[in-house]
Amino acid sequence: MTPRSTPRRILVARLDSDGDVLLAGPAIRAAAASGEVVLLCGHAGAQAAGLLPGVSRVVRWDCPWIVTPAPPVREPDIDGIVALLKGVRADVALILTSFHQSPLPLALLLRLAGVPRIVARSTDYPGSLLDVRLRDDPSVPEAERALGVARAAGFELPPGDDGRLSVVPPPESPVPAPYVVVHPGASVPARAWSPDRCAEAVRALCAAGHRVVVTGGPKETALTAYVAGEDAVDLGGRTTFAELAGVLAAADAVVVGNTGPAHLAVAVGTPVVSLFAPVVPAERWAPHGRHVLLGDQDAPCAGSRARECPVPGHPCLDRVEPSEVVAAVAELVGVRT
Structure with a gap:
């Protein structure tokens, strides 16, 4: 896939907890305006993942360099996630991280899985692991920081989307308002x-x-x-x-x-x-x-x-x-x- 071609399937990775996944929402909606979005998240973020507009499929994986307490890194597990990512058949991947996290270990796995285009923020030199590297780390709200990664990949929010956090309509509260x-x-x-x-x-x-x-x-x-x-x-x-x-x-x-x-x-x-x-x-x-x-x-x-x-x-x-x-x-x- 060339950088200017239209992706059919976009993998968005946010491997933290529910709050972090919610903050990825605007970036996900921007990607979803251009193709099908598969969200890679940990089990701690899966509940939020199920509420986000624009997500077509959720893939759950507890990443050993993200979750706390950290599980051991084992070769069969790494082989398994590479095979799973290969099965997604993504045209492009967006790795969304916090300011203190590196996207490069996951970028390596995505390369091994054959993902042709990978976009992320990285203060460390990525070599051939990233196709688009955002070097800056602005002190802006995390949702805006994630949206910047989507924009660097060529994705914009659709007309009328103001970039706020959003979820699908929730069930009615069991408690009568006001409270x-x-x-x-x-x-x-x-x-x-x-x-x-x-x-x-x-x-x-x-x-x-x-x-x-x-x-x-x-x-x-x-x-x-x-x-x-x-x-x-x-x-x-x-x-x-x-x-x-x-x-x-x-x-x-x-x-x-x-x-x-x-x-x-x-x-x-x-x-x-x-x-x-x-x-x-x-x-x-x-x-x-x-x-x-x-x-x-x-x-x-x-x-x-x-x-x-x-x-x-x-x-x-x-x-x-x-x-x-x-x-x-x-x-x-x-x-x-």
């Missing part, structure tokens, strides 16, 4: 507000006249029960990812840390009170939509990418007062994107 959602969990512990602070915020929101719904995954039921207490509706462990999208879509606002449901809320048009720990930069990872950012962005943990809080007392988030959350919710209620 505010508090989502206390996070995939990385350093990015979560403490359970005590979350519970205090729930009580403060209820005292301010809001009905509150607390959400969480199947492994977070003890956390959501504690945070909901006697004042809020506890939906912890009771929704699929698609059903969670419906709950978030009907909310007036969502109070959440830097984790997948923050991006899911944006994708359904709901404003976010973002309790954002600065272990990664907010300019890249804050919700890509209407939000209020809370948390000390100059805390000692800033830029550390720590999974466990390295500072006693978790001051970047736990110094946020429940009253600040109530004020932020009041600012956002009635403002949708």
